[in-house]
Amino acid sequence: MNPKRLPKLYKKDIFRFWSKVDQRGVDECWSWTCTTRSSDNRGQFAIVRRGENLKRTLKAPRISYALHYERDPYPDYVLHSCNNANCVNPHHLRLGNTKDNSADSIAAGTQIKGEKVHLAKLTDKNVREIKVALTDDVPVKDLAEDFKVDPSTIRNIRRGVTWKHIEVLGFFPYQGKRLSETEVREIKLALLRGEFLHKIAQRYGVCVSTISHIKTGKDWTHVEVPGFKPSTRRTS
Numbered sequence: 001m002n003p004k005r006l007p008k009l010y011k012k013d014i015f016r017f018w019s020k021v022d023q024r025g026v027d028e029c030w031s032w033t034c035t036t037r038s039s040d041n042r043g044q045f046a047i048v049r050r051g052e053n054l055k056r057t058l059k060a061p062r063i064s065y066a067l068h069y070e071r072d073p074y075p076d077y078v079l080h081s082c083n084n085a086n087c088v089n090p091h092h093l094r095l096g097n098t099k100d101n102s103a104d105s106i107a108a109g110t111q112i113k114g115e116k117v118h119l120a121k122l123t124d125k126n127v128r129e130i131k132v133a134l135t136d137d138v139p140v141k142d143l144a145e146d147f148k149v150d151p152s153t154i155r156n157i158r159r160g161v162t163w164k165h166i167e168v169l170g171f172f173p174y175q176g177k178r179l180s181e182t183e184v185r186e187i188k189l190a191l192l193r194g195e196f197l198h199k200i201a202q203r204y205g206v207c208v209s210t211i212s213h214i215k216t217g218k219d220w221t222h223v224e225v226p227g228f229k230p231s232t233r234r235t236s
Helices: 011-018 060-069 098-108 124-135 140-146 151-159 181-192 197-204 208-216
Strands: 044-049 054-059 077-080 093-096
Touching: 011 060, 044 060, 054 060, 060 077, 060 093, 124 140, 124 151, 124 208, 140 151, 181 197, 181 208, 197 208
Parallel strands: none
Antiparallel strands: 044 054, 077 093
């Protein structure tokens, strides 16, 4: 959710806010002792003013930053130098943009991803199965039908756009790279040396199936390398 402007804070709001903070030394984390958001343990502070028709739930770190530095952090995000989302020590807070916020969430382990994303149709187990199938060169269309998702979902997995945190041996994001004849000769020499397909694929930034097709003679048969003969035996 994008940052929003803070409403005006009155003395009673400020007093109530700090009453919910376990204030310690300047270098220590100040824990929020009241309501927290279940997804990331970030403090939540509610303001209700019936006369102003105002009902807002605010992020505690943003209020702490605003009170200490005497400025509304909008439109920036308030990030934690301590990687502790429950901390509201203003000396541990800094401003950042969307990219900074994402990196901060990853560092703190609070980034929502994979099957935890709202309305995600696939599970981590599904994605592992899909990546294994992709290394076996199963068509995108078939996988989309099997898992009841749009083909673009499978293509995004194949390109490493989504679900990149699910690791499968032998699977590398498809970069759509076109090999040169020189690279194919190098690949055939590597195959002659008995190197694993997934290691070669990683080195040249292509799918394992691309290397497999070279190995079995489905592609690049016109590039000759002394001693290399197409093989039908699959190598992992």
